[in-house]
Amino acid sequence: MTGRRLTSLLAYVTTAAAAASLLTGCGVLPGATGGSREPVTVMTWAPDQTRATNMPGMPAMAQAYARWVNANGGLDGHELRVLTCNDQNTNAGAAACARRAVHEGAVAVVGSYSQFGRSFMAPLESAGIPYIGGYGISEDEFTSSLSYPVNGGQASLLAGHGMQLAESCRKVSLVRPDNIAGDRLLNLLNSGLRKASHHGAVDIPAREDSAEYTEPAARARTKAGSDEGCVTAVLGERTQTFFDSFRRLPEPSAKKDADATDVRISSVLGSVGQPLIDRSGGAHSPFEGAYVTGWYPSADSKAWEPMREVIKEHAFVDNRVDPTDAGVQTTWIAYTVLKQVVESLDSDKISSLQISHALNQGAKIDTGGLTPPLRWRYDDLLGARDFPRIVNHDVTFQVVREGQLVAQKPGFVDVGETVLAAP
Known part of the structure; x- marks a missing residue:
């Protein structure tokens, strides 16, 4: 055997031995996957x-x-x-x-x-x-x-949102998808509202994939009224489209309704979130001051x-x-x-x-x-x-302040009993 071949053979054996020692005990090379374990x-x-x-x-x-x-x-x-x-x-x-x-x-x-x-x-x-x-x-x-x-899914969000709104809203309009998933949302929201002796929300079904929502937006504002009224929209990605229509509504002409445009808006996480708030203008977005119920801690x-x-x-x-x-x-x-x-x-x-x-x-x-x-x-x-x-069945109560979703109150709120009470 020539010296060059002997040197190559020794190098191969040394490399194989080193690889084998790395694999011993852990079954996988450090920082890599594989070994004897299946994907x-x-x-x-x-x-x-x-x-x-x-x-x-x-x-x-x-x-x-x-x-x-x-x-x-x-x-x-x-x-x-x-x-x-x-x-x-x-x-x-x-x-x-x-x-x-x-x-x-x-x-x-x-x-x-x-x-x-x-x-x-x-x-x-x-x-x-x-x-x-x-x-x-x-x-x-x-x-x-x-x-x-x-x-806790939409059930916990809506039940919790009702509890959140009951503290501040005299009347509530709920704009939700006109489909099977949306049909249950009113009862869930009302279970939270009525836990605080609120009379319940007005149901306003709307197409989930509509290009504009002028008619349901006008109905929602009218039903919520001007005295501590709240408009809640739970339309998934189309929630932004709804609130675009909502803020473009003409000013009420009647003097008694002069404050109607000041109705508070609200939603749940998934329909309104930080990405939407950022896209809509941050601190200058229509969501400033909005109430939002989420599943998890605020993003900060x-x-x-x-x-x-x-x-x-x-x-x-x-x-x-x-x-x-x-x-x-x-x-x-x-x-x-x-x-x-x-x-x-x-x-x-x-x-x-x-x-x-x-x-x-x-x-x-x-x-x-x-x-x-x-x-x-x-x-x-x-x-x-x-x-x-x-x-x-825990949720978090959040609010939009200076363009950021932050905790309205610290920690989680357990809404299990409220969900159980929903009809």
Whole structure:
């Protein structure tokens, strides 16, 4: 053997030995994923580029989360693979996303948004795939035994918003989508209003995908009146369009109605959030002074710092990922659940059955103060008639001051009893 060949052989043996020593004990190279542990495939879906509500930040946040976790050894040594899907805001689109999740071997659907729970839950249930941390917009998220919500959905928001408004509003007009999801909103808002002996809100259904809302805006202002009246709009992404129509209403001509334009406006997180306030003029936006009910702490809370760091490092140039967006925040919390569950399993292969079993058996999730500790045992469920799967029934009361959503009162407000009382 020549000296050059001997030197090359010794170099190869030395390199192989060094690599083997790195792999010993941990099963994965530091800062990388792989080794003996199989990848974990999940899906995140949301509507994008539709005429109604769009949530592009949710799949984008999921992808950023995967880049971050994989750069730091993966989920307990498993590479995280994130599939994304656009449900198109249609029944067919939601069902197609669910079928694709099944076909491509996803072990969970995580941090997603869709109004069409009946369309996506059936395929997931047939395949035993858990739905973790949906946005909370569909009722099926709070009835399916394979759904693990991280917030109280629209039910908690509307019940809480009624409690928030009851303190300041003599009359309330509710403008909401004229669809199945919107039909329940009045009773939920009224459950909160009536908890404080308020007589209840006036219901004003409106098309969710309308290009303008002059007629419902005029009705809402008239019904709210000029004496401590409040107009609440819960129209998802079209809430901005509604309030554009609202502020363009002509001034009332009757002297007795001279103050009618000073009616206070309000909404819930997801329909109004910091991105919308910023786009609308910040401190000079029509939302200045508006009441807003949310699920989580205000965006300036230190509890969001870990998420902000991940976004800064792995999604800094992606303008879809806004840390103040409720959809992005929900996706972050949902993936926090996934991470802690996978770590608790300590298994080389992760299945959908293992994940759902761990959650059903009482895996307790610490979200760092973004929610109360989350757990989905039978005893942890709220058990409301139409929303039995709610485990987090806390909300936050916020207000827009100098163009920023800030806490109106510190901490969380438990609205569980109010949701239970809703007809």
